[in-house]
Amino acid sequence: MLKCVGVSKEFGGLQALKNVDLTVEKGEIAGLVGPNGSGKSTLLNLISGVYKPDQGKVLFMGEDISKLPPHAICARGITKTAQNVQSFPDMTAMENVLTSVLFARKMDRDGQDPLDRTKQLLEFVGLKTEKFNLPTRNLNVVELRRVQFARALATKPKLLLLDELLTGLTPKESDEAIALVKQVNQQGITVLMVEHVMKVIMGLCSRVVVLHHGEKICEGTPEKVCSDKNVINVYLGKRFTFGED
Template sequence: GVYKPDFGKIFFLDKDISNMPPYAICSLGITKTSQTVQSFPDMTAIENVLTSVLFARKESVEGIEPKVRARELLDFVGLRQEKFNVLTRNLNVVELRRIQLARALATKPQLLLLDELLTGLTPKESDEAIALIRLLNKQGITILMVEHIMRVIMGLCDTVTVLHHGEKICEGTPAEVCSDKHVINVYLGTKFAFDEE
């Protein structure tokens, strides 16, 4: 939705979404987080999430008061309750990432695109995020991640696709990708390569 394809078509659930605007794609069940965290800085954390709750797909808010839903989402992503009513300009990047994820989840996605969600997180925060991603996947949400942290990729992904200068150089299980000589030469070095024995 943000960028139009130079060629080819993009399908989701047998529907051509190639030229659809972002809001229409979101209404079909695709949402994303960005590597560069964006928020409404003059709004509180809960107000930021309310923007997505109120404009989400209709079935995601039926029967639940929007502010209650926003609080549930902020709780779910692990934002401390004392931060709910703080202006987002006064929050740190980890807190903003949690809010961004809550906003994405407010749309009840079937496909969640995560762009380097773990960037800037401590190992403990990364472990919490990994557990949350696993939980989302168990709830039936398909997750497509862009990530550079090998520990995360190897421990979380079912299928890994490696791009180099915009070209796909390898795709397979984490073990297959870590054993691929081209991937080892371009990205991994021998530290992350799996033994072939």
């Protein structure tokens, strides 16, 4: 479904990504892990069109999307939730999600009543009903993540990119979010997720890619990646034992 071929990205002399190849198969939940600053967010930003690669290509269902703007990439079926949650702060949670619902309608992906669909999405992601009509500047970061997740789903993605969706959640909230990601995947949406907690990766992902200083250092099943000496040295650390974080 998705193929990054030798993508590189430099920011003012800093090589954030070096010649990275990445494949995501239709239907899977793939994981992207690595230390802070290893280039994970940059890679998701290259796929979603926020940045353009200096070298290499991003192919989505066979089409080269490397030079397309984010809205055109979204229209083709790729949506991303950002690590630093963004919203329109003066608009309500409903209005924030409605913008995405209306964008999807414009692309002719949805015939349902926009307000009904917006409510349904906010209920699905578990935002409390009494928060629906509050400006998002009054929501906490966990609530904002829910709104952001609803906005992403509203565009009816084929491929959903999640950048640290679970960061900052309590264990209970995290379990709920994991169940939501599974449900979304079962509905036919392919997922590529950046996540720090290896237990989450082990529970959700069929395949994991590890970045270190902008380079791919390992790729494979969670079991393979977690027992890779180099990955343990540079990322997981010796304290890591199987199934724990």
